[in-house]
Amino acid sequence: MNRQQFLEFAKGKVLILDGATGTNLMKAGLPSGVCPEAWILEHKDVMMDLQRRYAGSGANIVYAPTFTGNRIKLAEFGLEKDIEKINTELVKLAREAVGPDVLVAGDVTMTGRQLKPVGDLDFEELIEVYKQQISILQKAGCDIIVVETMMSLQECRAALIAAKEISDMAVMVTMTFEADGRTLFGSTAEAGAICLESLGACAVGANCSTGPDKMEEIIRDMARVTNIPIIAKPNAGLPKVTPDGSTEYDMAPEVFVEEMERLIKAGASIIGGCCGTTPEFIAGLSARYKGEMKIEPVDEEGRPLARKINGHRYLCSERRALSFDLDDLFMIVGERINPTGKKKLQKELLEGSLDMVSEFARSQEQEGASILDINVGMGGIDEKDMMLKVLEEVMTITDLPLCIDSSSAEVMEAALRIYPGRALINSISLEKGKAEAFLPLARKYGAMFILLPLSPEGLPKDTDEKISNIKELSQKAYDMGLTIEDIIVDGLVATVGADPKAALNTLDTIEYCHENGFATVGGLSNISFGLPERSNVNTAFLTMAIEKGLTMAIANPAQEMLVNAAFASDLLMNKEGADLRYIQRMQLYAAAREAAKEAAREAANNPVASVSVATQMLGTAPAKEDVSFPGDNIIDIIKQDVIDGARRKIEKDTKKAVEMGVEPKAILDEALMPAINEVGDYFDKGKFFLPQLIAGAEAMKISIGILEPLLQKDADPDKKLPTVIIATVHGDIHDIGKNLVALMLKNYGFNVIDLGKDVPAEVIIKAAKDNDACVIALSALMTTTMKEMKNVIELARKEQVKARIMVGGAVVTEEYSQEIGADGYSADAAEAVRVIKKILRIG
Structure with missing residues (x-):
């Protein structure tokens, strides 16, 4: 079937x-x-x-x-x-x-x-x-x-x-x-x-x-x-x-x-x-x-439930959905992850560094982007390999849906294949072979795409030709099973300095698309090329385009005047939610300006003081990598590395801290431990999820690997760290949760002996005896195997093992742990550390 x-x-x-x-x-x-x-x-x-x-x-x-x-x-x-x-x-x-x-x-x-x-x-x-x-x-x-x-x-x-x-x-x-x-x-x-x-x-x-x-x-x-x-x-x-x-x-x-x-x-x-x-x-x-069907679906208020609405568009990342229609709030596609014209980013990509990519991903989300454009096309690198590396990096940092930007069908397919969400393709045109190569990819991988109304002859000479190209390419898409909701038309902004009617032609195109059910997007910078004070032209043009129905623009969300004008336009057009969004943005900028003033005061007293993210948002500060950090700030940097899960960056920063003479114990106590606690807290509150929790723990592990030999020199030989035996119970071969608990416990200094998965009760109890364990941590993912936990607890009592027993896993509940006589229950890896500390009555 x-x-x-x-x-x-x-x-x-x-x-x-x-x-x-x-x-x-x-x-x-x-x-x-x-x-x-x-x-x-x-x-x-x-x-x-x-x-x-x-x-x-x-x-x-x-x-x-x-x-x-x-x-x-x-x-x-x-x-x-x-x-x-x-x-x-x-x-x-x-x-x-x-x-x-x-x-x-x-x-x-x-x-x-x-x-x-x-x-x-x-x-x-x-x-x-x-x-x-x-x-x-x-x-x-x-x-x-x-x-x-x-x-x-x-x-x-x-x-x-x-x-x-x-x-x-x-x-x-x-x-x-x-x-x-x-x-x-x-x-x-x-x-x-x-x-x-x-x-x-x-x-x-x-x-x-x-x-x-x-x-x-x-x-x-x-x-x-x-x-x-x-x-x-x-x-x-x-x-x-x-x-x-x-x-x-x-x-x-x-x-x-x-x-x-x-x-x-x-x-x-x-x-x-x-x-x-x-x-x-x-x-x-x-x-x-x-x-x-005899029962009508209803929403929380008892009203008929609206299923997927015709005219709505849907994009998503692995962890966030984005729904919009033609008259929803204007959106920004963050353009900064693109090496074109960015010499520093080009240099980093050539060196294999993704520090700027990470920073651009974080900052653009903070600054209000709804989607992030990812483009790594440049000479001197393997574009496909770099695209996959950048995607992996960005997906651990942001929940925003991504727009994959490449002229190579091979690169595009590799990216769409690995992306765990519904992506936006940038872009597909009528240029020779482009539609034939890219439309099947949109269909196969369920992506939306930006329709660029170029023909094999190049730029359309007027609005009529542009509309003709839109009709021809959209029909090709329909013939492949795609729909109008899968398409976002690029208004194809030309330079007004070269063609006085360029803005008017684009506005006419946007209006045509809006009236005929197409979502629209535009890259703004072309309109003002060659003119002085370009931001004035870009901003004026954007507000006119929004009035004509522009859905989104590819832009830098840190451009204060541009974005503020866009949000104000939505407010004046009485779009739902525009008032709150505008007010919140103004509050953000007020806070940012205050932070900038504070940074200026600090800089007056300390020329190498760090610059806050808020200051960078206003466009008045250099990127983070250009800032020199004093010794007392490197602790904050390492802490942030753990929170961000910056596995590549933390190694460099930890080594730098050691070279600067920062005590290894201070790095552990003042940066790593508070950071992993914060990561765990974010996880508990639903702000972070498993990938971020693992990334933070792995970043901390890298830093500890550098510090461990130095810490051992000063360690008290008589001080024995508590030993924890951890295992997935007999019959259960799932171990992701157990592995994460083991990693977190190791990061907190426990001596963890990981017995693996599908471990018989006898093996667990013998390991606890042989290693004088203080805690036995048991994991089960299936209801069919969770009863093995009770077998381990009963055997431990029979053998008079003194170790306290903690249980956890997707199917295990606190009530179940109490029924089988466990000493503690942990819902997740972050909580496991706190539970063990509690049952051992330490720190």
Whole structure:
């Protein structure tokens, strides 16, 4: 079944999915620590009975039990060579169980290895892993593919790209979200839905991690920005430990069925159950909801829910969504990450340094840019390699959506392929071969694009020719399946000094586009080329263009007069939210001016005093790299390096501090420790997400690596650091959370012994005894393995181990930790440090 066929199949009705597999198989005897797929093939009757019951309960779609059937997962059990046999037999088993009238979905999930830069897995390798499994699933006879329980939007993209490159099968994707409504990697529901729909998913949604009562906002947020079906597959509430030591969920079938109405009202039309649900749950859903849509989706106020609005445009990064229409607030595309005319940036790129790139990314976001343009085209470098490096750097610094700016189709595809969001292509024209090379990339990777109305003959001679080019190129886009909402037309600003009608022609073009439903963009600087006091001309032209309907401009957001005039124009045009935005901007500049005055006073007393970011925002200060820092300020610089996750920069700054004579202990105590505490605090408050937390911890690790030999010289040989044994419990092969906790603890000075993943209780307890550990830290990601934590705690008591035990992981709750007798519970890596300090009663 292809995507269009699936959309027709799902149109106007509620479809029913199956319920849990893992928790039901555990009840049927699946032991922890074995390969589930292999066990199922040894106990086919158990799986077939479960799936027959799901089909008999009214499920329209049943998942084949191929959840961990990729080669990386299977390699954990030495079964990677049997991947084709295992996946093929499991699909055939599912088909035999449910018959011809129920769709069989080939089930795909995470590999357990993390993508770079968080882990060691290359993106292209991950795509190949998914291609291999999906190819087998298609050949085995699956009707559709489901990619489920995903924490990383980038891994979702890898699976979708893999499927599209080898198959036309419809692909559903569901992600799992934390309590704050974001994935572990910080993706919002909106960003995930926008990205995945644009990339070709036939349905998107959420599964696992929570009961239906906690999933409502996630589903509604997805429904607002998509037109494809929304999936809701929650758990049966929260896990509880029963007196016999097994794990049960606290929501009865009738309560679950009742609660699911709120998810249908929020916009879900494909519903089922995850952990803890059984065929009884699915039977209840089918009896009440299956078939024609009877429940109208509503928003928080009970009003009809507006699904994705025609005329709205959507861009997103991994962690932020941007929605706009033709009459929304004017936006700035930050232009500074572009080496053209910037000798210092050119020099840094040639040297492989990304310091200025990082600073430009941070400052442009602070200064009000909505999108960042990324251009690294210049002589003397490998543009594709540099583009990928810059993207990796910028994506750890800013949440803003990116505009990929390159004239090379090879560079453009490499960038779009790796970018974990919905990007904007800059640009596509009718120049020879350009549309033919770039439009397929926009279609394949779900990108928007800037339409540049150039023809093979070059610049259009007048407005009529410009409009003709717009019509011709947009029609080419429509023929490829793109829509008018995927296009932003460049007004093609010419120089008024050479052509007195240049501004008028561009304004006419903008007006035409606005009247005909096209969003517009313009680069402003050309208009004033060769004239004195160019900012006056640029500013006047921009306000006129905004009045004609200009959507956005490629500009430097630090240009005070230009941006202030743009925001004031929106205010005068009575655009919603313009008043608050203008006032906030003026407050920002008032604060910046005060900061500039303070910096001037400091400079009068100390000629080499640092210059604040606020002063730089006003355009009155040199870039950071031009400033000389006194000894007392290098501490602040290193601290900021940790907060920014500036892994390249912190090594240089730490060495500089040591050369200047700053005490290593002062760097540790006054820069690194306060910085990592601040990073943890930002993470707790939802300002930072997993990538920033890891980047900060890694930056600190680099600095400590330089300081450690110097600190050891002064260390007290009698002072023994507390030892922590850390492990992912037996049967669980997920370790990203555990690895991050270990890194954070090491950074805080603990002696961490990391036993890895899938570690038996006996091994953990022996390591604790042998190393006289003060703490045992246990991690589990799956509900099917979390009960192993209780086994470790019971064994520790039996063996009279004195170490305190802390537990954590995506499925673990504080209530669960108390039920199994743990000494502490940590929701995340940042909290783990505080919990251990608390239970050990230190600092």
